[in-house]
Amino acid sequence: MGQLLLRRFCLMLLSLAVWLECCPCVAQQAPLPSLVSGPEIVPYEESGYEEPGSNEQDVECVGCDSFGDDFGYDEEMAMHWDEPLWRPFDVLRDLGFRHSSTHGRHIGRGVPLERSSWLNRPYHVDYFIGPLLSDDLVAGSVGQSDGVFSGFRIGWDFDYYWGIQGRLGWSDPEIQTPDTTANPRSGNYFVGDVDLLYYPWGDTKVRPYMLLGVGMAEVGSINNDGTGNEVTLLGMPFGAGIEFPQTPWLAWRLEVLDNLAFGDNGVSTMHNISLTASMELRLGARPRSYWPWRSSRNVW
Incomplete structure (x- = not known):
């Protein structure tokens, strides 16, 4: 008796599932007359409607005005329904820059990433080091x-084409004057800035980028009377670089920057060129998935 009841219950569930699956189709094909309000729906072929501009008189659409009034129909808006909406990065796009909202993940260059992404680990931190070609004070x-020249960086890639980072760097050059050629004085050079990064190829394995920042530069110089002069200047680094991943959490990075510092307080405008290399740690991966059907999935 119990098996018979269980069998009938299963048949009822199966019938209900089939009905729920077919119900939308049936409702679309044969709507109930009692649930339909408004003018009678006539098939297009039998309506006698002619396209505007034909020789025959156009058929007036009964009920169109009331439909528009009820639902806020705007004819002017309907004429431009398929035009793209304005986005904040449209200004940069008009200047030739890219963004994921208009160009997707990549543009097909530089070995595009398909099963992984830089944005899966959007945060990064690294220590950089390299030579500094110093300009005159x-x-x-x-x-x-x-x-x-060496220092630390920490950053965040908030889009496939854009990122932001903070940087601290320093060096210990020697101050040179005609009177101190034999015994040069020890100087100092320190920079701190916030930089905007642009990746023109998007989410690719070979990832070139351009950089523009703003911050400050602290330099040590000498006055005319031979006394020391510590000056803090407005800095604006700019340059380019390239990076590529070694593992899901490790990337290599090469960079050439002009560490521009605007002159003030007896110090000239300087163009200190740095060529640095770094090993970048990528952070921010999502936790491992523990769903039973993909328990061993690794997150890039």
Whole structure:
């Protein structure tokens, strides 16, 4: 008796599932007359409607005005329904820059990433180091030697084509003047800035980028009387680089920057060129999935 009841219950569930699956189709094919309000729906072929501009008189659409009034129909808006909406990055797009809202993940160059993405680990931190080609502190009179430039960076890629980072870097060049050629004085060079990064190829394995930032540069110089002069200048680094992933959480990065510092307080405008390399740690991956059908899935 129990098996018979269970069998009937299963048949009822199966019948209900079939009815729910077919119900939308039936409702579309044969709507109930009692649920339909308004003018009678006539098939297009039998309506006698002619396209505007034909020789025959156009058939007036009964009930169109009331439909528009009830639902806020705007004829002017309907004429432009398929035009793209304005986006905040449209200004940059008009200048030739790209964004994921208009160009997708990539443009097909630089070995596009399909099963992984830079945005799966959007945060990054790294230590960079490389040579610094120093400019004169005071044009023609006070110079500084080339040195080693190093520092830390932390950043966030908020789009396939855009990112932002903060940077701290320093070097210890020697101050050189005609009077201190034999015994140069020790100087200092320190920069801190916030930079905007643009990746023109998008989400690709070979990932070139351009950089523009703003911040400050602190330099040590010498006054005319031989005393020290510590000056803080407005800095605006700009340049380009390239990066590529080694593992899901590790990437290599090469960069060439002009660490521009605008002159003030007796110090000339400087163009200190840095060529640095770094090993970048990628952070922010989503936690491992523990769904039973994909329990071993690894997240990039």
